[in-house]
Amino acid sequence: MPAILQYDFMIRAFEAGLILAVLAPTIGIFFVVRRYSAMADTLAHVSLAGVAGGLFLGISAVWAALLACVLAILGIEKIREQRTLSSDTIVSLFLFGGLSLGVVLIGLRPAGGVNISNYLFGSVLTVTDAAVGQIAAIGVAAFAAIAAIWRSLLAVSIDEEVARAGGLPVRLLNRVLAILGAATVAISINVVGVLLIGALMVIPVLAAMQFRIGFRSTWLLSVAVSMLSVVCGLTASYYLNLASGATVVLCSIAFFVFSMLVSMASGQRVNAVAAETED
Amino acid sequence: MHRQTYIFAVVAAAVAVLGAFVFLADDRTAVEVRSGRIDVVASFYPLAEFAAKVGGNMVAVSNITPAGTEPHDFEPTPRQVASIYGSHLFVYNGGGVDVWASRLAGAIGERGVKTLEMRPLMGELLPPVDQEEGEMFDEHFWLDPVLAQRQVEAIRDALAGIDPAHAAEYRDRADSYVAELRSLDADFRRGLASCQIREAITSHAAFAYLARRYGFTQLAIAGLSPDEEPSAGALAALVREAERRGIRHVFFETLASPEMAETLAREIGAQTLVFNPLEGLTGEELVTGKNYLTVMRQNLANLRTAMVCP
Numbered sequence: 001m002p003a004i005l006q007y008d009f010m011i012r013a014f015e016a017g018l019i020l021a022v023l024a025p026t027i028g029i030f031f032v033v034r035r036y037s038a039m040a041d042t043l044a045h046v047s048l049a050g051v052a053g054g055l056f057l058g059i060s061a062v063w064a065a066l067l068a069c070v071l072a073i074l075g076i077e078k079i080r081e082q083r084t085l086s087s088d089t090i091v092s093l094f095l096f097g098g099l100s101l102g103v104v105l106i107g108l109r110p111a112g113g114v115n116i117s118n119y120l121f122g123s124v125l126t127v128t129d130a131a132v133g134q135i136a137a138i139g140v141a142a143f144a145a146i147a148a149i150w151r152s153l154l155a156v157s158i159d160e161e162v163a164r165a166g167g168l169p170v171r172l173l174n175r176v177l178a179i180l181g182a183a184t185v186a187i188s189i190n191v192v193g194v195l196l197i198g199a200l201m202v203i204p205v206l207a208a209m210q211f212r213i214g215f216r217s218t219w220l221l222s223v224a225v226s227m228l229s230v231v232c233g234l235t236a237s238y239y240l241n242l243a244s245g246a247t248v249v250l251c252s253i254a255f256f257v258f259s260m261l262v263s264m265a266s267g268q269r270v271n272a273v274a275a276e277t278e279d
Numbered sequence: 280m281h282r283q284t285y286i287f288a289v290v291a292a293a294v295a296v297l298g299a300f301v302f303l304a305d306d307r308t309a310v311e312v313r314s315g316r317i318d319v320v321a322s323f324y325p326l327a328e329f330a331a332k333v334g335g336n337m338v339a340v341s342n343i344t345p346a347g348t349e350p351h352d353f354e355p356t357p358r359q360v361a362s363i364y365g366s367h368l369f370v371y372n373g374g375g376v377d378v379w380a381s382r383l384a385g386a387i388g389e390r391g392v393k394t395l396e397m398r399p400l401m402g403e404l405l406p407p408v409d410q411e412e413g414e415m416f417d418e419h420f421w422l423d424p425v426l427a428q429r430q431v432e433a434i435r436d437a438l439a440g441i442d443p444a445h446a447a448e449y450r451d452r453a454d455s456y457v458a459e460l461r462s463l464d465a466d467f468r469r470g471l472a473s474c475q476i477r478e479a480i481t482s483h484a485a486f487a488y489l490a491r492r493y494g495f496t497q498l499a500i501a502g503l504s505p506d507e508e509p510s511a512g513a514l515a516a517l518v519r520e521a522e523r524r525g526i527r528h529v530f531f532e533t534l535a536s537p538e539m540a541e542t543l544a545r546e547i548g549a550q551t552l553v554f555n556p557l558e559g560l561t562g563e564e565l566v567t568g569k570n571y572l573t574v575m576r577q578n579l580a581n582l583r584t585a586m587v588c589p
Binding site: 012123125237243 | 354355356357358359360361364379382383385386390
């Protein structure tokens with residue numbers, strides 16, 4: 001057995017990482033298509049406000065974070081439906097709002113906050129067995145929910161107008177997706193950290209999109225890229241003694257760059273062939 | 280050539296690289312090199328220092344939080360976590376100072392490593408600033424020389440349990456270090472006995488135990504965590520308080536930004552002084568021979584200046 005698997009903390013890191021590697025791009029691909037790529041980071045900062053508010057009101061941190069995320073994401077959807085602002089600007093509005101509200105709420109607590117961010121932003125190396133179970137349960141539930149409404153979600157993400165004309169419950173579908181995303185992020189950040197969950201939602205999808213291969217293939221490829229990023233990243237971080245979450249993210253970026261180069265090379269070939277045939 | 284071929288190539292290349300990486304890198308770099316001594320891993324500087332003093336050359340102590348790093352912002356790498364798994368004793372503070380350690384402690388304990396958490400041994404936990412209630416506690420126990428003695432004794436007992444053959448040596452070394460801590464305590468008691476001012480302004484509410492022990496009050500600019508920002512009103516209130524009491528010095532700590540303390544100092548025409556909370560000494564400090572005792576004496580000298588003690 002490789003040395004890296006002698007330690008149960010590494011095994012748990014692989015377990016948690018691989019479950020998220022499947023789940024994150026599966027939800028993330030819908031966010032990316034709608035220009036919500038900053039969503040994970042936004043939800044993390046909204047969670048900060050939630051945890052601070054929870055301490056203030058005496059509610060458990062996880063539930064407070066989840067509640068704050070769901071409220072925020074419903075708010076984001078509501079504003080988006082007004083159609084006066086683009087998705088990415090609304091998301092950044094909530095990012096700054098969440099962060100500021102969190103900082104103010106922390107300051108309101110008379111005794112001062114004992115580094116709330118430390119409780120909020122976890123690390124993939126300190127995942128417990130219970131947390132792996134928790135992530136697996138959320139993962140299976142979210143995955144099943146997405147699979148059940150996959151076609152409708154796809155239709156809504158590609159063109160809301162057409163979907164609405166086709167009789168799909170657009171508002172309901174948007175909210176279901178949003179709440180699934182909020183639940184995943186709110187519960188994962190405390191376990192694996194916002195960097196990891198946020199990056200896995202977005203970067204593998206971007207890598208896969210380089211090939212313009214249709215939605216389902218893009219999704220499959222993005223899951224493959226994200227799983228490989230987790231395995232490569234954790235392995236590299238172990239042998240090269242680097243910070244784990246960040247190494248996984250850098251691996252996924254390496255895959256993105258590689259995909260982009262391959263895609264450019266293939267594009268040039270196609271263009272060259274096209275130019276030759278034109279002559 | 281089709282895009283599918285390229286995609287297949289991407290995935291295949293990744294798998295090949297990954298496989299080569301796992302199996303070629305295997306075992307040659309494994310870290311389980313036992314030193315032949317008792318391996319002790321401490322989560323941050325003061326605990327590592329105490330363990331080294333008690334263990335002497337019977338133990339090999341490693342400190343997870345690197346020199347000069349603020350432990351509130353720190354996260355260990357896989358190697359470091361692996362080194363805890365390979366050790367005999369893991370000593371940590373508990374609570375917000377080393378959250379990662381509390382998260383790991385359960386799993387480490389199951390693997391047969393003895394874990395020693397200081398927080399439950401420290402008696403009554405204090406809120407960071409007087410007169411305030413809440414579930415937030417100051418966890419800078421090591422800054423009180425009396426609680427530090429209790430930590431040294433806890434390390435002594437843990438080492439004696441792991442290595443009973445050398446129990447007498449651990450006891451002797453612990454006794455002599457406790458004696459040094461007692462003399463530090465006596466210096467603080469004497470040094471702060473008759474000061475003109477009984478308040479000290481600090482940039483980071485870390486002195487609750489020290490202040491209780493020696494009967495002064497800390498007025499904190501920010502909260503417990505060094506990167507917390509104070510409100511403008513709180514800063515103004517501190518300025519008035521300082522002027523009313525004739526406070527001429529403001530403390531800032533070594534590992535955090537001194538800006539807030541400098542602002543306040545300018546406002547009341549005071550000087551800034553360093554209070555080193557010993558959460559980590561920088562490499563430079565360690566090289567020049569600084570340690571817990573010398574830094575605490577420097578802190579005492581600065582406190583005496585600030586509180587005008589004859």
